[in-house]
Amino acid sequence: MPTPLSRRSFLSTSATLAAVGAVAGAATTPDQANAMEPIDTIEGPVFASTWAFGQAANEEAQRTLAHGDLLDAIEQGIRLVEADASNHSVGLGGTPNANGVVELDACIMDGTTYNAGSVAGMPGIAHPISVARRVMEKTKHVMLVGEGAREFALDQGLEAAELLTENRRQKWEAWKKEQIEMSLQESHDTIALVGRAADGTLAGGCSTSGWGYKLAGRVGDSPIIGGGLYVDGQVGAAGATGVGENVMRYCGSFLAVELMARGATPEEACIDTVESIGRKDPKALEEVHVNFVAIDKHGRHGAAGSDEGFAYSITTQAGSEVIDAVHVTG
């Protein structure tokens, strides 16, 4: 079961982080802050991702890393989830927008170079994560949207696809007739995959079809660098799932990485990020739907969210596991 953590019970953790922050304010480097306690480094590659379905992505990433680089691993791990038509919130078989068009968002980031690539609201292409990587590696830009992103993908020789499956088309027809809202948790199961190679380098990626039956042109947090994903090669990486509007307004993944830079463990950073959003957002925390997974350069990992039932997948040399995230309550 997830560990519920109320704001009250979190005070002790916050106090620890505040103390670290105060020291960091006095020109303490991340390594000095981390040096305050012995660090349990995990050897070898480490991959962490959102939800139990991330486990297959982690394992594909690990297999790919055996003969490729870390960006190849992230891309191939996410492609596996994008190709799974039974997953209705990522790639092929994703839930369409209000007009019945599946518009995809994705991004990728290299922690060593701080380069990033991203696509948003892109129709008709099977693997948005691969388009995001081409944007990063083949253009001077970070983000392409909509039809321009699709044309770029085709120019790059990437695969066109009809993304709306018959199953999703029927659901959409029913939604149009009855306007039955999907539950927020049902419609926001983004894959965010963050990884650290054995040499200590870090990278991450994120991919989603976004909010089911969204307005055409709506873009969530997943392709926003610092929102749905952030990677700092000197510190760690974080990714998000949940209601993108509530992640991107607070630069959630960037905040989690910054907290790690000031000495927080990945789990503390995710908890404090959810807490921070909860303190600022006028809605009750249970209505905010923000969830984060993070790893640091030492291979430590953790996750926390405002959604009960949020879990993350972790894969190391020792094997794979699905772990209940800390449930932060209001």
Ligand code: GLY
């Ligand atoms: N987190 C995915 C989205 O809101 O689009």
